[in-house]
Structure formats: structure tokens, C-alpha cells
Amino acid sequence: MPTYFEKKQLVTPGELLAEGDYIAGENSYMEGNKIYAQRIGLADAENKKVNVVALRAFYVPKTGDIIIGTVIEVGFNGWTVDIKAPYTAMLRASDVLSRPFKPQNDELSQVLNAGDLIVAKIASYDRAHDPQLTVGEPGLGKITRGQIMRVTPTKIPRVIGKKGSMISTIKQETGCQIILGVNGVVLVTGKTVEDEELAMMAIQKIEAESHTSGLTDRISLLLKEEKSKREEKKNE
């Protein structure tokens, strides 16, 4: 029952990872009793489970995920929302209005129009149906201010950090509110545009260096340096 890779080895799709008594984990598959990689990524074994941490992937909806999407169409009884996934999502009018929806009384485009950004939760999704969204929880709904940026979806966990250490560091240092959509869209809302830009710069740095260790400390240092630099400029 050998494995054919070293820890964190870069593997390509189709590469033989293990043979025999192993389980195919993330981004790997089993054929006979052999396990192969599905995506380009870093291979890793956990007990008997072989995983590949993908370096390139796209977002696949999961029930309960908080995502940020763009309204692309106003329909008869709801909106179609682009969530940067293989499927477009539906948001129903009755969910937003929180009262019975009557087409005669309500003009949907006045509530949300094409191009509006929303924070939403995936209410349901399976193979046979496109994802349904809901905004009926605190913190969800239309985005009115802040800045949007995109991150590779596989790197969102890195931006959060261990037990949220990374994201809370950024929030603390910049005083920004940050909402991480699991689909790789990030909303940064701060008191000033400079604060927002500082937070976005940090997130970009995390994305570029997501695979290195000691990143949280480096980010916190970077933010402090940048902040003092800006202070100096102001005082001049």
C-alpha cells in the first residue's frame, strides 16, 4: 500500500498518488484500487485519506454558504443572481419582501435592480436544481457601500486564517468591516477609502503568498508599517 508522493508535492491531473488501502479525498479519485489526482495542486495524506489542495478551482455552491452575488436580471417573481459558479442563483421576491408578494403592488426593480450587489446565503442547492438564495438573516441583503474584490475561491480559508486569526488582524488594523463570500468575492467597508485600500492590499498579499508560513505575522507587520507611513504623510 504505497503512496507515490512526498508531502506537499506539486501534482498534475492524472498523477498516481497511492495504491491499495486509501480513500480518495478532495480533488482526487479512485480507479480500481489506485488513487489519482484530479486537479493541479499540492498532495497530502491524512490518515488513509489522500487530498490534493487545488491551486486552481472554481466555486461550487453549498447549502449554507454566505456568498456575494450580482443581480443580472429582474424576473416576474424574483431575481437571477450571478454567483461566480457554474450555475446562476435565484432569489425569490417573497424572501426579500418578507410579506406575501403581489405583482400588482410591488415593482421588483425598485427593490433590487440589475447590477446591484447582494450578500446572500445559499438556501438550497442540489444536482437537479439551481441554487436558491435567501437574504432573510441579519447581515444579508443589498450592499450599499464599500469596495468589492475577487480572490480565488480556494484561497478564502487562508484569508480567514486559523480560527479567524488572519481576518480579525486585518479588521483590527484597518478598522474595516470585511465580508468574505465563499465564492471568492470579498466586500470591504471602511470609514475612509484609504482604510479600504489598505485592507484590500493585505488581502491581495495573502492571495499571492497563501502557501507560505508565518503569513499572519507578516500581514500584521505590513499593515502597521503602512499605517505609520500614512500618518507621517498626513503630518507633513
Next chain:
Amino acid sequence: MSEKPEKLIDKKGIRLDGRKADELRPLKLQVGVLANADGSAYIEHGKNKIIVGVFGPREMHPKHLSQPDRMVLRCRYHMAPFSVQERKSPAPSRREVELSKVIREALEPSVFVDLYPRAGIDVYMEVLQADGGTRCAAITAASLAIADAGIPLRDLVVGCAAGKIDDTVVLDLYDAEDKLGAADVPVAIMPNLNAVTLLQMDGILTPAEFETAVGMAVEGCKKIYAMQKEALRTKYMTVKEEAEE
């Protein structure tokens, strides 16, 4: 084309372009060359130059083409008007439509199409310069581009041709050999799974010659496969090195 040369391969076994019978043309592969596509690749196989862009998986348009149980793979093989000596009309020719289908069928077994039902992937292959063996080169590059888009794959697909010129079976025909030679056998395989996804023959071969040709093409595929993996790794190599620190 000038007049047909007397011999395509001389007594010493050297071909018109100076290669030995079992020698590949020089290859160059590059991944991630386009900013606006989800995945992309570029191949230079001898004088062939092909660029591939992949989009998806995304919602299928028009919607009636989507399949309820699987993802649809759509391929377009297209030759630029300046890719051949006589200007080629940019409208898709009969040959291009057929090659698009053949390439789709060569790539489809490698993609996990049942994972994302109703979605679609678009693969656009643009031949900038053609010099024989474009379908194989296009398959090699397209598979790389699909992997670069982060789409789960069983294995990379790699294509290579073999054929017969005069009375010798040779590897990787170029344009003149293809036109003047006796036969051409393009093959595409998934090397790690030992599976053939494309096998065509144009011309006349004895069964024994056919077997040698297929064997030779498979060997060629395996050589290209190593380069293909290397090209994919190169894009992400910096990541690996830093992770090892």
C-alpha cells in the same frame, strides 16, 4: 508546394527536415497565456502554432443544449486565415467542423462531466500557423488549458501522429510528409490510465505497419506528456518552492 522530391527519407534514414524516423519536432508549451479566459495554453509543435482558451464550467447558452445529467463540452477548432499558404476562408470549413467533433470526443473521456450537470465548458482552439499534425497539437494544448481552468480531469490527454513515408513508418509527420506520404495515424491517449481517446488513419498500411505506427505514436505521446506536465508545473512552480521553505 514545389515539385515532389524523389525521396522523402534517404538511405541513412534522415527525413527531408533532417529528423530521424522516430524523432519528434521541437516542442514548446506554455500555460496561462490569456488573461480573459478561465484557462489557456499555447503550443508550438514544429511550425504549428496553436492557442487555446477555455471558459467554464458556466451556464449553458443556449439553454436547450444543456444536459440534465452531465456537463456539455463544446469545442471549436478554427484555423486563422493566415495559418496556411493560401488564404483560408475564416468561415468554418467541413474539415474544421469535423476536427472540432473529433477533438471533443478525444477530450471528453478525460473530463468528469457528471460532476456538474447542466453546465457547459467551451474550448476554443485557434490555429495561428499550420504545418501538419494540428489536431494532435490542439488536443495536447486544449487538455492543458482545461487543467489550467481548474476543471477536474482523469488525466491529461496528449496527441501525437505517426505515419508512413516512402516505405518507412515514421513519427510526427509534418505538412509535406503528410501530403506526399502514404499514410497518417493520429493518436491521442491518457498515458497514466493507458487509454486511447483518438485513433484515426488516413492512407493505406498493412496490419503490421499499423501496429508499428500506433506503437510509435504512443511512445511519442509519452514524450510529449512529460513536457505537458512540466509546462503545467512551471506555472505553479514558484508556489511549490515557497511551500517547501
